Amino acid sequence: MKKIREFINKADIRKFRFWLQLFFFIIFIYGGYFAINLGNSIPVFSCGFDREVGGMCYFLPLQHQLARPLDVLLSAASISVLIGFVTFLLWFIVFNKAWCGYACPLGTMQDWITGLRKKMGIRFSTYTQPQFEKLKKIKYIMLALVILSPMAVGMGLLDREWVTAFCEICPGRMITPLFVGDISQWSLDFSTKTAMILTSLGLIFTGLFLIGSFFKKRFFCFFCPMSAMHYIFSDAALLKLKKDGDKCTKCGDCYAVCDMQIKDIADDVTSTNILRDDCILCLKCVAACPEDDALHFDILNMKLFTSTKGGFEKRMGMQTPKGTTNE
Amino acid sequence: MSSLQSHTIETPNEKQNRHKAMEAIKVLNTLKEGFKTPPKAMDYFYNLFEDVYCKQKALHDDKVKVGTMCIQIPSEIIYALDGVPIRLCNGFYTDDEIGSDFLPQKACPLVKASVGHLASKNLTDKPDMIYSPTTCDQKTKAGTLIASFGYDVVDVDFPRTKESEISREFFRRSIREFSADLSLKMGKKLSKKKLKASISKIGYAQSLYHRLSDFRKNRTVPILGNDMFLVTNAFFFDKIDNWIDACEKLVDELEQRVKDDIHAGGKISPRIVYTGSPPIFPNYKIPIIIEDSDAIIVADETCSSNRMFNDRVAVDEWFVNDMIDSLADKYLKACTCPIFSKNNDRIRRIIELVKSHNADGVIYQAFAGCTVYELEQRSVLEAMEKAGISILYIESDYSPSQQGQLSTRVEAFVESLKIKNRNK
Numbered sequence: 001m002k003k004i005r006e007f008i009n010k011a012d013i014r015k016f017r018f019w020l021q022l023f024f025f026i027i028f029i030y031g032g033y034f035a036i037n038l039g040n041s042i043p044v045f046s047c048g049f050d051r052e053v054g055g056m057c058y059f060l061p062l063q064h065q066l067a068r069p070l071d072v073l074l075s076a077a078s079i080s081v082l083i084g085f086v087t088f089l090l091w092f093i094v095f096n097k098a099w100c101g102y103a104c105p106l107g108t109m110q111d112w113i114t115g116l117r118k119k120m121g122i123r124f125s126t127y128t129q130p131q132f133e134k135l136k137k138i139k140y141i142m143l144a145l146v147i148l149s150p151m152a153v154g155m156g157l158l159d160r161e162w163v164t165a166f167c168e169i170c171p172g173r174m175i176t177p178l179f180v181g182d183i184s185q186w187s188l189d190f191s192t193k194t195a196m197i198l199t200s201l202g203l204i205f206t207g208l209f210l211i212g213s214f215f216k217k218r219f220f221c222f223f224c225p226m227s228a229m230h231y232i233f234s235d236a237a238l239l240k241l242k243k244d245g246d247k248c249t250k251c252g253d254c255y256a257v258c259d260m261q262i263k264d265i266a267d268d269v270t271s272t273n274i275l276r277d278d279c280i281l282c283l284k285c286v287a288a289c290p291e292d293d294a295l296h297f298d299i300l301n302m303k304l305f306t307s308t309k310g311g312f313e314k315r316m317g318m319q320t321p322k323g324t325t326n327e
Numbered sequence: 328m329s330s331l332q333s334h335t336i337e338t339p340n341e342k343q344n345r346h347k348a349m350e351a352i353k354v355l356n357t358l359k360e361g362f363k364t365p366p367k368a369m370d371y372f373y374n375l376f377e378d379v380y381c382k383q384k385a386l387h388d389d390k391v392k393v394g395t396m397c398i399q400i401p402s403e404i405i406y407a408l409d410g411v412p413i414r415l416c417n418g419f420y421t422d423d424e425i426g427s428d429f430l431p432q433k434a435c436p437l438v439k440a441s442v443g444h445l446a447s448k449n450l451t452d453k454p455d456m457i458y459s460p461t462t463c464d465q466k467t468k469a470g471t472l473i474a475s476f477g478y479d480v481v482d483v484d485f486p487r488t489k490e491s492e493i494s495r496e497f498f499r500r501s502i503r504e505f506s507a508d509l510s511l512k513m514g515k516k517l518s519k520k521k522l523k524a525s526i527s528k529i530g531y532a533q534s535l536y537h538r539l540s541d542f543r544k545n546r547t548v549p550i551l552g553n554d555m556f557l558v559t560n561a562f563f564f565d566k567i568d569n570w571i572d573a574c575e576k577l578v579d580e581l582e583q584r585v586k587d588d589i590h591a592g593g594k595i596s597p598r599i600v601y602t603g604s605p606p607i608f609p610n611y612k613i614p615i616i617i618e619d620s621d622a623i624i625v626a627d628e629t630c631s632s633n634r635m636f637n638d639r640v641a642v643d644e645w646f647v648n649d650m651i652d653s654l655a656d657k658y659l660k661a662c663t664c665p666i667f668s669k670n671n672d673r674i675r676r677i678i679e680l681v682k683s684h685n686a687d688g689v690i691y692q693a694f695a696g697c698t699v700y701e702l703e704q705r706s707v708l709e710a711m712e713k714a715g716i717s718i719l720y721i722e723s724d725y726s727p728s729q730q731g732q733l734s735t736r737v738e739a740f741v742e743s744l745k746i747k748n749r750n751k
Binding site: 318 | 532643660678
């Protein structure tokens with residue numbers, strides 16, 4: 001048991017993550033070819049516009065459901081809405097935000113773009129802390145759009161085109177179908193004014209997505225409404241990111257490797273549950289922490305993966321004095 | 328006739344060397360012979376200090392030597408540019424006396440000794456340039472004073488608060504500036520490969536320190552705190568590869584000692600965490616008194632030891648600028664120096680060390696004149712009381728007097744810890 005634990009704690013998490021991400025990418029994007037269907041309450045951006053999707057992003061059905069007239073929505077007829085939501089919650093509660101770091105196809109795509117940038121020897125950009133504080137709020141506005149816009153349609157305040165307003169502007173709608181050779185989403189809809197505005201916004205956001213994630217790690221995730229939705233329920237999740245503040249020396253190693261620039265991970269020494277709304281639970285921070293058990297990834301209070309000196313030294317190439325200072 | 332001609336009068340430098348050699352050998356002999364037999368691997372360190380401080384042996388003739396006034400200058404960058412970092416913090420009473428001519432009587436002895444040493448220009452490994460981080464008032468001013476002696480001194484801006492985002496940005500820039508300056512002086516570009524290699528090497532050296540420290544968590548402590556201070560102190564100036572080799576041997580030997588149940592202290596020696604002004608060779612006055620009084624130092628929170636090795640650097644993408652930023656963060660954010668406005672981190676570290684090393688008490692030394700440690704004494708004492716940890720605060724300096732008075736206080740404290748343990 002001790003050996004297994006040591007093996008896990010010394011593991012090269014990046015490799016493990018790469019393969020797991022690829023696995024989920026295939027399931028979600030190409031699932032249709034293998035007759036895989038995980039339903040349509042999946043808590044990641046596996047886009048329903050992909051005709052081979054192996055499990056659909058919860059937002060597409062959610063928006064359709066919420067667009068019912070208010071009296072129908074609040075009646076017993078909407079038990080299916082509740083079932084959809086409960087399914088979403090069940091999926092989410094098991095893996096918490098690890099959905100973002102390990103399963104989301106849109107996240108995986110961004111990591112691949114990051115890999116490309118790295119290969120080209122270009123350094124990543126970061127936001128300054130004040131910029132970051134402002135930008136991170138956008139995702140809640142997006143979440144409001146996901147929920148309120150279809151409801152407004154149901155109440156007769158907006159046209160039908162607004163039902164899936166978020167999907168229209170989501171880069172996933174345009175990019176995901178490309179992987180199964182479908183380019184039909186790459187067009188502007190001139191049928192109405194609203195459609196034109198929404199589809200052009202979609203095109204702009206797709207462009208921003210591609211350019212942004214080249215320069216900034218996980219660019220889109222700062223704005224993701226799914227991430228905001230996750231955070232609301234993350235306290236109930238089984239998997240948790242925990243911190244033991246007494247063991248933390250604030251060295252900032254975790255912050256230095258964090259794709260999402262979460263400062264609390266290094267500076268907060270009082271919270272035990274250190275998962276923040278931007279977190280994608282990629283566990284890079286745990287892998288980069290040089291203190292024994294300061295950061296750990298728990299399932300029901302049992303340490304699944306924990307920071308260790310040995311693991312840190314192995315991952316950072318500090319197990320031998322192979323320096324070249326005497327060259 | 329010939330004997331008359333060969334008679335020479337001792338020069339001030341020779342006199343300084345002789346006095347320093349006496350100070351050094353006294354401490355080395357105490358460590359070698361005053362306690363239980365030290366580990367064999369310690370011989371390397373005893374000989375090193377004897378060579379450098381008694382025989383004035385230079386270690387880095389062929390290299391560019393980069394003097395640093397404090398721990399906040401990343402040695403990783405210096406090594407990556409083929410320089411050798413030499414930490415100029417000094418522990419000699421002889422140099423302290425020379426420095427007294429330049430600084431106020433009540434100034435910190437460590438600063439006075441460092442200034443005195445440089446004022447004498449009598450250095451075996453004379454630094455080609457000096458980087459002075461603007462940490463405490465006295466060190467900051469000392470930098471300018473040293474420049475007036477004709478040294479090339481560059482101030483490296485260091486913030487006095489570390490919680491704010493501004494300070495992080497500030498120090499990142501400061502370190503970028505430092506590496507640009509050094510790179511210019513060395514006539515070399517800081518390469519990605521070399522910086523990564525030196526981060527790995529220092530990381531490995533740190534891991535050796537961690538392994539040595541881990542042995543001290545055992546009930547059987549295989550090495551004296553004083554010997555550990557000597558080991559970490561050697562890192563100030565030693566050739567890094569030799570230091571690494573010697574530490575690897577020491578790790579192996581200590582492992583064996585733990586297996587053989589060889590305890591460096593006495594049967595009921597209380598376990599002490601040492602904190603405060605750094606003991607720098609040969610000023611081991613307080614640590615020697617502690618371990619002479621049948622206590623054993625199992626851990627420390629000082630800038631000549633733990634603070635130098637504890638925290639490590641992690642980098643995500645290993646580009647030069649990432650590495651520099653991560654280095655800057657480590658040297659600022661993890662630093663537990665008392666110069667910062669708030670100091671909860673230092674208190675947390677001491678408590679953590681007491682817990683992880685099963686210590687019975689803390690001894691807090693401040694040099695008379697080391698204002699920041701004196702200032703913090705109150706808050707640390709309060710925090711320890713709250714945490715139920717016994718603590719003794721002592722003030723001392725580099726002078727060889729007041730020995731008796733200090734040992735009486737330390738002995739009384741150690742005795743009280745023993746009584747406490749017995750009543751447990």
